[in-house]
Amino acid sequence: MTELTDRQIQALNQPTGAPARLVNPRTNETFVLVPVEEYERLTAESYDDSPWTAEERLSLAWKAGAGVGWDDMDEYDALPEKS
Numbered sequence: 001m002t003e004l005t006d007r008q009i010q011a012l013n014q015p016t017g018a019p020a021r022l023v024n025p026r027t028n029e030t031f032v033l034v035p036v037e038e039y040e041r042l043t044a045e046s047y048d049d050s051p052w053t054a055e056e057r058l059s060l061a062w063k064a065g066a067g068v069g070w071d072d073m074d075e076y077d078a079l080p081e082k083s
Helices: 006-012 036-043 054-067
Strands: 020-023 030-033
């Protein structure tokens, strides 16, 4: 395991909200430094990053509409039923 340099630690402590980026000076390839917990969450078998199905998109649209009060609007009665 390689330890972080002082400069890398300083970059991690910046409140940018985005992961630190590191550049390999030999190849100009950029890497993103994330905490191991985040990496494990993203690589877990249960993580699904596949495209959303039409049913999932419709369900999300209904939930978003309900959150802004669209449930009571007659104009939206022609939309497919909520799932």
